[in-house]
Amino acid sequence: MTDAKVLAQQHVWAAVTPEAKNQAFNCTNGDVFTWKSMWKFLSELFDVEFVAFDETLEFDLVELMRDKGSVWEEIVEKHELHNNKLEEIACYEALQTVLRFKFQHVSSMNKSREYGFLGHVDTFKSIRFWVEKLRQMKIIPSYG
Structure with a gap:
């Protein structure tokens, strides 16, 4: 998962850091994220009943x-x-x-850190922040 603010920070860092020139970097929040961990959090955030998701169901x-x-x-x-x-x-x-990825997708921030970019954010806090921002902007409803 990648927060837009972390992505923007990394882009600025890469643009002004000579050692980052012509390098490719992953950009994630820097924590471990799985969709399975997200469903209950989202149900609470949107005030809807949590129903465990059967990942074998397509x-x-x-x-x-x-x-x-x-x-x-x-x-x-x-x-x-x-x-x-x-x-x-x-x-x-x-x-x-x-x-539908058939594998656990993991993107490491190690190379970014080795080159000096230390930006990170907690994914759950990030999602909570952006949902609240979308509610304030009246893009999504305030309550489920």
Whole structure:
């Protein structure tokens, strides 16, 4: 998982650090992240019932969400949100790809640290911060 602020900090660092010139770096929050650890956290954050996810179950997220635009429009109206379309704030194709990885994806920040970039953030705090920011901006509802 990568927080936008950490990514921006790393880009600035790489642009002004001579030793980083022509180098490729991973950029993550620097902690260990798994989707399995995220589901309960997200259910609490959005005040919805937690149901354990069966990771052996395969479903087509894109197809499941294909006709949900009208549901989102109702939510936007009910909660007086910024007028946006579901496809403007969500990309289910990308999420489906990530959720279907057949391996545990791990990106190390070791090279970045060795070159001097020490930026990091706690993923759960980051998500909580950005969800609250989206709520303040009236992009998503304040309550589940």
